[in-house]
Amino acid sequence: MTPGSLAAAFAVGLVLAIVVFLAITSYNAVMALRQRIDKAWANIDVVLKQRHDQLPALVSAVRGLLAFEQGVLTEVARARAAYSPTEPIPEQAVHAEATSRAVRSLFAVVEAYPQVRSDTNVLDLQNEIERLEGMIADRRELYNDQVYRYNARISTWPTLLLAPLFGWRQRQFFAAEPDEASRPATDL
DSSP, rough: HHHHHHHHHHHHHHHHHHEEEHHHHHHHHHHHHHHHHHHHHHHHHOOOOOHHHHHHHHHHHTTTTTOOOHHHHHHHHHHHHHHHHSOOHHHHHHHHHHHHHHHHHHHHHHHOHHHTTHHHHHHHHHHHHHHHHHHHHHHHHHHHHHHHHHHHTTTTTHHHHHHHHHHHOOOOOOOHHHHSSSSSOOOO
């Protein structure tokens, strides 16, 4: 072997080693992000289920005290019934947002009635659901951050070249539909 062919073989080997190194590190980074997304979603799912389990108790506690506000209670029950943990994440996000809006409406009604507001059982349930709503918001933010990182990672070089090989596709954010998240019109 001549020194020139030896240098060429070394250069080809070095380039090949760099390509393999980049492929392995990119693959590992994407797999780690996918695991973080799955973990973040599992955390959201736990809190959604907890809220789902608490809503009937709140509705029952308030039902007798708010017999004339059945529309609000019906909306909470309808939103709760729409939840399904087997739906795709975008649909779950829409149902979670609808449930949050229904719960906020219920809390607004509860605030308007002193006899309901002073009931300890209602207060305890309201505090628990408010705590769960805060946890959902925090965990949604973490989930969406991980999805953003993953989507950005598979959209940039060199991972962009690997994405079609491994079937990596953009993940959906946990967010309400744009028309669901818009602010209501107010007359001032």
